[in-house]
Amino acid sequence: MTWRGRPRTMSNSNRCRPKRSRRKPRRNPRVNDTGTTVPHEETRIMRKTLWSRTLLLAALALSLLGPARAQQEVDLGLGKMWPFESIPADYFEKHHGFVPTQEWLDAVRLASIRFGSGCSSSFVSPKGLVMTNHHCVRDFIAKACPPDQDWVKNGFLAKRLEDEVPLEGLTVQQLVGMEDITEAMNAGITPEDSVDTIAAKRQANEEKILQKAGEEHPDLTARTVKLYQGGKFELYLYKVFTDLRLVCSPHLQTSHFGGDPDNFTYPRFGIDFTFCRAYEDGKPVDSSAYYFKFDPEGAEEGESVFVTGNPGRTERLLTYAQLEYKRDVELPMILDIIDTRLATMRARAQASEEAEKQLRPGILGLENAQKAYRGYWAGVKDAELMAKKKAAEAELRRRVNADPKLAKLYGDAWDALAKVADQKRTLTPSLRYHRTLGIPLISRAMAVLDAVNEKLSEEARSEAASKATRGDAHLEGGRLAAVATNLEVARRWLGSDDAYIQALFGNAEKAESALRGLEKRSRLGDAAFVQGLIEKGAGAVAASDDPALVAARALRAAIDRNKQLQPEVAAAENVHKARIGQAVFALFGTSVSPDATGTLRLSDGKVRGFPYNGTIAPWFTTFYGLYGRNVAFGNKHPFDLPEPWLANKDKIDLSRPVDFVATNDIIGGNSGSPVIDKDRHVVGLVFDGNIEMLANNFFYRGDIPRSVNVHPAAIMEALTKIYGAWRLVAELLGQD
Incomplete structure (x- = not known):
């Protein structure tokens, strides 16, 4: 843990300690507070x-x-991510015996803030204190950290207000x-x-x-x-706060315990939190009118809890044909890209300790994305989920076609989107892989084509001519292997009969052989030859049978086709998707939840375990489990614990909760969301979901999917027993 400022000495008698009292009786939620x-x-x-x-x-x-x-109820699999402007009162009354008042909704909305560009957070004190996940802010911590320190790995604590560190480029947005x-x-x-x-x-x-x-x-x-x-x-x-400063962050292995193997799983033992502070005009933001009080005792099993955050995107209104396209093309293609990039970054990280430090946030992000997309792909390959989607779509179409007005307006939208999905099966791979693929000779050849293109300006042609003779056109070593990998993946997605692929491979079977053969057969590696060819003009370039130029002409033709087709397909998809959305809204209004859009939502749920692996997952885990998992793996990464956690084990109340699960509907973007109770007290911090949650991206099921949340007791144990963050504890408990 890195300390900023003088340690604040406090005797045991006057330190701020969380009370272990019983939870107070609930007030009638219908009565305004x-x-x-x-x-x-x-x-x-x-x-x-x-x-x-x-x-x-x-x-x-x-x-x-x-x-x-x-x-009449119908399960469309749309879930329960409710916009704040359209909370279904009857639904909340039925499932929770509680109807949020407008005052309650306003207070919750203002305390819930979007964090950066892809996470959630909340105000948890009257002085602009912001709580979120460590993984949401670690990139900014890495940038703010001095070169001779490692705040991401070793943690950070500002002992005084003036020691809080600016996080350049970070903003939070309040709706x-x-x-x-x-x-x-x-x-x-x-x-x-x-x-x-x-x-x-x-x-x-x-x-x-x-x-x-x-x-x-x-x-x-x-x-x-x-x-x-x-x-x-x-x-x-949105009101945007642009001055965010780091207050406290734990060790990386405190928040990321279990690493990639434990990611999207439960039982779980990560204590993934960080505290920042929002400033305005050089002073902490006055958030006294909108913040959540911190309850160190958390929620109880079976209790109604609410997640308020900014889920990034769900795709539950997509048609069956669109999900088939995702299953067969989009998702496996994305995984190909992630796998390739991750392998490259891991190899680069092995070069030195400094390289590992710089690449660590990117590697962790890609590992998270890799596991997430594997879960999404598994979802659309799940026969049961797809059968439910097909049945829901059939029922929705039946209802639309049963009404003449709706049938006329929206009846053919599903067929139109099936046509779009079919077009995208070839368009998407073309957009991704009809590129130079990192092949220097193809980059030169494309520049030659531009240098003699009369449709371009004289300045653009001149720049292209210069580009055509710059750089080394030769591939070798690791660079050759990386480009060969790109080419193999491109052949897999474009097909061996694609004109561009045929021109690149010729008679070669392997990508590396094709690249070496291209270098031997093409004369574009000779800058003087290239310059002379350009001077001869467009006719000479068009007549050239140089293999790199043959491939470039095929590539240019594909790119030109895509430029025309892509906007047409995108426009058709957006319009027909909107028609289906309009049909759903006409039939059900706001009684059903819209897809996530990266904007503020309220998701209701219950604190509850679930069946898994032939047994039952408990609703909460404890420090006994954390240390037990550490011992079972011999304190080896990624199940190792930072030294202070090992040295201070005897101080930890091992029976205290670490993480817990609830049935709230979440997705990527909910990281850092507060879990609150009916009294608007923070009783948890979302940091993950179980693996079954990922398929909810396409069709919501509430039986086993769970949000995985840090328990507030774990945060308090960390702050008081490991980090000595007494100033922060006092602020959280309202005792400062």
Whole structure:
């Protein structure tokens, strides 16, 4: 642990210790808490009345479908990631005996902040203290760390306020305003409009909306949000805090205990937390009107808990045909890319200790992505999940076709998307692998084509001519092996009959042989020859049978085709996805959850274990398990513990919880989300999900998938017994 500032000496009698008292009885959640500070006026910008909107949407659905059909339940697998502007009151009453008041929702929304570009966090003190996961901030910690120290590996603690370290480039965003802009986004669009026309009109409408929002609220950041794939649109306004400073982070092995083997699993023993502080005008942000109180005792088994964060993206409204495309093309292709990059980075990291330090955050990120995408791919290869998706889609189409108006508007959208999915089976590999693939001779050949292209400006042609003779065109050693790997993967996805692949391979069977053969047969490695060819002009270049130029012409043709086809396919996909979203919204309104969009959501759940491996996973793990796992693996990485955790083991209450699970609906982007109770107390910190959770990206199932959360007792044990972070403990407990 790295210390900043003078140690604060405190006797045992006056240190701040978490109380081990019984939890207080709950207040009636229907009654407004008179002790709650009313959110400041800024939070009411453009906000519509929640219940009036919900009632209006329900009325529209009922008028369209009739009471019996509107009430009939159907499992579309859409989950429970509820936008704050449309919380389903009846659902919460039924499942939790609790209906969030508008005051409760406002307070929770303002305390929940988006962290950086892909995580979640929350205010947990009146002085701008922000809690999130270590893995969400470690890249920024690495950049802020002095060259002679390693704060990511060894941890950091600011003993005084003035010792808190700026994290350059990091921001947090607070959602302060919401407005339904569906009508404005669809203004001027008619059923007779073509796909391209609809896309163009919607883009123009969006630009007008954002321009107006920028003029009316210059101090806020505006974002349009597409819900139900475009069935509904919202304008969100954010207050952005740009001065974030590091307060406390644990050792990497405290947060990342178990490493990649334990990632997306449970039982789990990671204590993945970090505290930062938001500043404004050089002072800690006054968050006294919106923060969560920290409850070191956490939640109880069976208790209702709520995750409030920014889930990145789910794809539960995709059609069956679209999921087949993902199963067969997109996901395995992404895994190919991740596997290749990870192997390359691991090899580079072995060069030196400094290289390992610099590459460590990237490697950890790729390892996480690799396991996540393997889980996604397993989901769409799961016959049971795909069967449920097919049944849900059939029922949805039946309901649409049963209503003449809906059938006319949306009935053929699924068939249109099946056509799009079929087009993407060839388009996606082409977009990815119709590239130079790191082959210097192909880069030169492409530059030669540009140098004689009369459609380009004289300046562009001159730059291309210069590029065509620069650099070394020869491949050898590790560089040759890496490019050969790229070429083999490209052949696998483009096919051996692809013109570009045929030109590159010739009669060779192996990629490395093809690359060596290309160098022998092509004259483009000779800068003088290249210069002379360019001077002869476009005719000479077009007539050349140099194998690198033959391959480049095939590549250029593929790129030109893609430039025309990609926007057409993307526009068609977006329009028809929106039609399905509109159909779902017309049938069910806000009684079903929209897909995640990287924006703030409230997910409800229960603290509960689950069956696994023929036994039962307990709802919480303990320090007994943490140290037991460490011993079972001989303190070897990734099950090793930092020295302070071994030296201070006798101080730890081994019976205290470390992690726990709950049935909340989460996905990537929820990392750092607070888990709160009905009284808006923090009772956990989301940092992962079990492996079964990953398939929920495509179809939600609530039986076994779980959020995996750090228990607040574990954070307190770490802060008090290992790190001596008494200033921070006092602030969390309101005793400062």
